Amino acid sequence: MKEQNNRTKWLHLRLTPDEYQKIVAAFSKSTCRKLSEYARKNILQKPIVNTYRNKSLDDFMAEMMRLRGELNSIGNNFNQAVKKLHTLHQIIDFKHWLISYELEKKILFNKVDEIKKHIQKFAESWLQ
Incomplete structure (x- = not known):
């Protein structure tokens, strides 16, 4: 049960x-x-x-959240490319899809490598 709030008096200070x-x-x-609770x-x-707060863990989490967002975007792009592949009917369309797929694949692999490097860097700093 929640405690009843009988606070009716104000304290003003500058x-x-x-x-x-x-x-x-x-x-x-x-x-x-709330600041009032603290005061x-x-x-x-x-x-x-x-x-x-553990600064190195905070840094690690911030970097991982950034990379997760980028990976989500890349995954969405990849899903859209695969959906488009299923709608292609001509060879020319397929060639354009292949070129764009290769570009997305390179971006994905670069991000995965970046994640690996960051994990390795944080692992080394934790082991010291």
């Missing part, structure tokens, strides 16, 4: 831009969902749980 940035920076490292816990001296 901060310098520097003070505000410090509070926002500390808030972003916490598990609090309330801080003022009432309740425990605040901070998160720990």
